Amino acid sequence: MSSSLETLNQWVEAVARLTRPDRIHWCDGSDAENAALIAQMQADGTLFKLNEQTHPNSYLHRSHPDDVARVEHLTFVCTPEREDAGPNNHWMAPADGHAQMDALFDGCMAGRTLYVIPYCMGPIDSPLSRCGVEITDSPYVVANMRIMTRMGAPALARIEREGTFVKGLHSIGELDPNRRYIMHFPEELTIKSFGSGYGGNALLGKKCHALRIASHQARSEGWLAEHMLILGIENPKGETHYIAAAFPSACGKTNLAMLIPPEGYLQDGWKITTIGDDICWMRPGKDGRLYAINPEAGFFGVAPGTSAKSNPNALASIQADTIFTNVGVTADNQPWWEGLDNGQTPVTDWQGQPYDPAVRPAAHPNSRFTVSAKRCPSYSPMAEDPQGVPISAIVFGGRRASLVPLVFETRDWTHGVLVGASMGSETTAAATGAVGVMRRDPMAMKPFCGYNFADYFAHWLSFDQPGAKLPKVFHVNWFRKGDDGKFLWPGFGDNLRVLEWMLKRVDGSAGAQETPIGNLPLTSELNLDGLSLSEEARNKLFGLDRAGWQAEFASIGEYLDEYGPRLPQALHEEQQRIAARLA
Ligand code: TSX
Ligand code: MN
Numbered sequence: 102m103s104s105s106l107e108t109l110n111q112w113v114e115a116v117a118r119l120t121r122p123d124r125i126h127w128c129d130g131s132d133a134e135n136a137a138l139i140a141q142m143q144a145d146g147t148l149f150k151l152n153e154q155t156h157p158n159s160y161l162h163r164s165h166p167d168d169v170a171r172v173e174h175l176t177f178v179c180t181p182e183r184e185d186a187g188p189n190n191h192w193m194a195p196a197d198g199h200a201q202m203d204a205l206f207d208g209c210m211a212g213r214t215l216y217v218i219p220y221c222m223g224p225i226d227s228p229l230s231r232c233g234v235e236i237t238d239s240p241y242v243v244a245n246m247r248i249m250t251r252m253g254a255p256a257l258a259r260i261e262r263e264g265t266f267v268k269g270l271h272s273i274g275e276l277d278p279n280r281r282y283i284m285h286f287p288e289e290l291t292i293k294s295f296g297s298g299y300g301g302n303a304l305l306g307k308k309c310h311a312l313r314i315a316s317h318q319a320r321s322e323g324w325l326a327e328h329m330l331i332l333g334i335e336n337p338k339g340e341t342h343y344i345a346a347a348f349p350s351a352c353g354k355t356n357l358a359m360l361i362p363p364e365g366y367l368q369d370g371w372k373i374t375t376i377g378d379d380i381c382w383m384r385p386g387k388d389g390r391l392y393a394i395n396p397e398a399g400f401f402g403v404a405p406g407t408s409a410k411s412n413p414n415a416l417a418s419i420q421a422d423t424i425f426t427n428v429g430v431t432a433d434n435q436p437w438w439e440g441l442d443n444g445q446t447p448v449t450d451w452q453g454q455p456y457d458p459a460v461r462p463a464a465h466p467n468s469r470f471t472v473s474a475k476r477c478p479s480y481s482p483m484a485e486d487p488q489g490v491p492i493s494a495i496v497f498g499g500r501r502a503s504l505v506p507l508v509f510e511t512r513d514w515t516h517g518v519l520v521g522a523s524m525g526s527e528t529t530a531a532a533t534g535a536v537g538v539m540r541r542d543p544m545a546m547k548p549f550c551g552y553n554f555a556d557y558f559a560h561w562l563s564f565d566q567p568g569a570k571l572p573k574v575f576h577v578n579w580f581r582k583g584d585d586g587k588f589l590w591p592g593f594g595d596n597l598r599v600l601e602w603m604l605k606r607v608d609g610s611a612g613a614q615e616t617p618i619g620n621l622p623l624t625s626e627l628n629l630d631g632l633s634l635s636e637e638a639r640n641k642l643f644g645l646d647r648a649g650w651q652a653e654f655a656s657i658g659e660y661l662d663e664y665g666p667r668l669p670q671a672l673h674e675e676q677q678r679i680a681a682r683l684a
Contacts, residue, residue: 105264109234113217116236116270121208122215128243130253138240147241148424152434157421161436162241164299164427165276166452170467171301171308173548177284178313180552187553188663189543198284202270202293205280209272209295213238219257219266220250222311222382222396227487229324229382229394231315232260233267235305242271242303244424248399248471250306265290267314269305273298285309287317287551300401300426300469311380311396313551320552320560324384328545330358331377331393331490333481334600337370341483342604345381345393345572346496347545349526353579354378355402356593359414359479363594365631371597374481375414375474376490378402383492389570392489400477404428404468406440411593414479415470424471427451429463438464466530494603497544498577499526502537504649505578507590507642508599508627509619510606514565516619517574519675522558523657524576541660555667562669575603576619581641589638602627616645617682647683654680 117125128134139160142148149161178190179198186192193201216237223230235246246252260266269292274280281296292309294302301308315326329345336342348354358378362371377395386392400418404425407415419425419436429437429447437447439462447456447463456463474480483490497520499505511517525541541547543554550557564571577599579592602622605611611627613620624643634642658676661668 103261105266106261109260109266112268113236116206117215119203120206120210120215120238120272122210122213122238124214125217126214127217128219128247128253130247130256135244135247138244142240142244150434151425151430151436155420155433155435156423159419159421159423159425159436161425161428161430163451163453167278168276168297168299169427169465170299171548172278172281172283172297175282176548177282178551179284179286180288184667185553185556187555189547189550189554190552193284195286195289198286198293202282202284202295205274205282205295206270206272206293209274210238214240216240216243218243218246218252219260220246220252220306221256221259222250222306222315223394224485224487225251225255225259227394227489229384229392229487229489230396231267231310231318232256232263232265233269233306233310234260235269235271237271237303239271239273239298239303241298245304245401245471246306248424248473249304249401250398267292267310269310270294271303271305272296273303283309285313285551287314290314290318304401307380307397307401308549311382312546312549315382315396315551316546316549316557317551319382320556324382325391325561325564327381327383328379328549329381329495330354330379331381331395331492332358332360333374333376333483333490334597334604335372335374336604341374342493342607343376343393343490344494344496344600344603345383345492346498347521348498349500349524349540349542349545351529352498352500352526353411353592355400355415356412357596359412359477360597361413361479361594362597363631366597373479373597374483375477375479376481376484377474383489385564385569386488386491389568390491391564391572393492394489395474395484397474399471399473401469401471404436404438404470405462405464405466407438407470408440408442410442411440414477418472418477419470422473422476425469426471427465427468429456438468492572493607495572495574496577496603497521497524497574498579499524499542500529500580501525501539501578502527502580502582504646504653505576505581506621506644507579507581508575508577508602509616509621510603510613511574511576511619514571514574515562515671515675518558518561519672519679520574520576520619521561522672523660523676527580553667555664555669558672559669562671573603573607583635583637583641589634589642591632595632598628617679618645618650621645651680651683654683
């Protein structure tokens with residue numbers, strides 16, 4: 102046996118001695134294995150079969166009512182030095198973290214089966230991919246990991262070849278919110294998660310591995326692990342450009358990743374293809390460009406709001422072979438959620454109770470679908486390319502009712518990093534309960550960066566090297582409102598108009614108006630045909646509110662100061678330079 106498989110076996114044995122499961126099952130990822138797990142969960146009532154006629158091979162899972170979201174206050178990064186985790190993470194010394202977690206894991210799998218899940222994040226034959234093994238006592242986790250990652254025998258073979266893998270240990274425990282912790286040990290490539298069966302708390306390949314551990318690993322290996330969608334834009338000439346985009350929650354990342362062009366663009370031959378909707382790993386290629394892969398194999402998308410209008414590709418994807426979590430159900434066992442807009446009505450809510458809109462919504466606001474990317478009509482074959490796709494533009498965005506124009510281009514890489522580092526978004530009820538409060542969320546990585554944000558910004562800046570052919574960096578805001586409180590930009594498919602302008606800037610065929618905050622489109626060069634934008638809309642979407650931006654840059658300066666002396670001087674200087682030009 103290879104030494105890496107010995108390491109793996111020894112770890113599994115050590116975990117089994119600690120957690121004392123009744124059985125150990127090594128997952129091979131086969132159809133037969135999946136069918137047996139589904140049948141077992143149906144039998145024990147943790148999975149309900151949905152309508153086989155309308156939604157073949159699809160199931161509903163209901164999580165514990167207070168286990169429905171990430172738990173940032175219980176999420177830790179355990180580096181030897183507190184300062185390496187930074188002000189953006191909760192920190193615990195590694196020895197203390199292990200001691201606390203191992204006490205929770207002691208005997209926790211008695212009477213249960215321990216599943217060993219070998220998985221690969223990214224195409225199985227890509228040099229950019231990384232493997233992991235998750236140990237869990239949840240068959241729901243196994244079924245989801247099978248959709249979200251390349252799971253089973255091929256991953257195990259790669260681990261045997263490669264030697265290194267991320268170790269993730271998970272138990273649902275008693276689902277006690279007071280005994281729920283998610284700890285990361287980046288130096289040891291280790292994750293320990295206890296007390297939750299939900300989403301990113303339990304599917305350790307996603308946020309824990311592909312963002313928190315990977316971002317740390319990427320820093321030391323010279324690449325980037327980002328909270329970004331990746332999409333391809335094919336123009337009428339048949340050329341495809343790839344864009345990576347980071348947005349905080351509730352900005353419609355999955356919708357943008359699966360965008361359907363407006364009618365006129367379709368007729369002209371434009372096409373959008375989806376590489377990924379959540380995570381992007383990228384590194385410089387030999388030609389100096391950044392090449393990106395989507396480490397995931399599926400979508401774990403928010404259900405509410407997903408409709409034939411907002412995202413036809415997502416809706417088509419989830420008509421079969423889908424696991425729904427915490428959605429409502431109709432009388433004939435079809436999944437249902439707020440904003441589905443399909444003329445049906447729910448009878449049962451996400452807690453399994455009779456639906457009463459006065460009590461709670463039918464679907465939990467954070468309810469999800471898990472589906473293979475291969476089911477998505479816009480899924481790009483290039484998503485399976487081991488080389489990754491070359492990125493032409495990086496887009497940062499946020500939900501800003503005022504001040505921030507529809508789109509601007511940054512002058513250079515350093516300016517782009519500053520815009521990413523200072524980006525923010527206004528909260529929606531779904532996220533926090535408080536509506537319209539501006540929160541800064543650098544590169545949309547606030548809950549996901551596995552090390553000190555100041556060092557992360559320095560890592561971003563370090564890509565600007567001789568010979569590098571870096572993407573252009575843009576900022577967008579689909580959510581600008583008028584004085585009447587209504588959205589000024591139609592959004593959705595019409596966002597392609599903005600993406601087209603970005604690509605014109607990339608190939609040099611469009612001019613721009615240079616301003617202190619960056620380059621704004623000339624309205625003659627961003628296609629507004631067929632839209633009837635008011636005078637107010639044009640002014641607010643494409644204009645510069647100098648006094649408002651002076652205040653914004655003062656606020657950005659104060660925000661960056663929170664990172665103290667570790668903040669790269671170049672970012673501080675860029676903020677000062679722009680503030681001075683605005684004055
Ligand atoms: O996803 C959204 N996108 C990106 C789409 C590719 N949403 C939904 C956000 C919640 C997750 C949007 N909402 C977008 C958007 O571009 N824009 C808006 C705001 C908006 C809402 C409704 C309308 C227009 C804009 N309706 C009409 O104009 C009729
Ligand atoms: Mn995400």
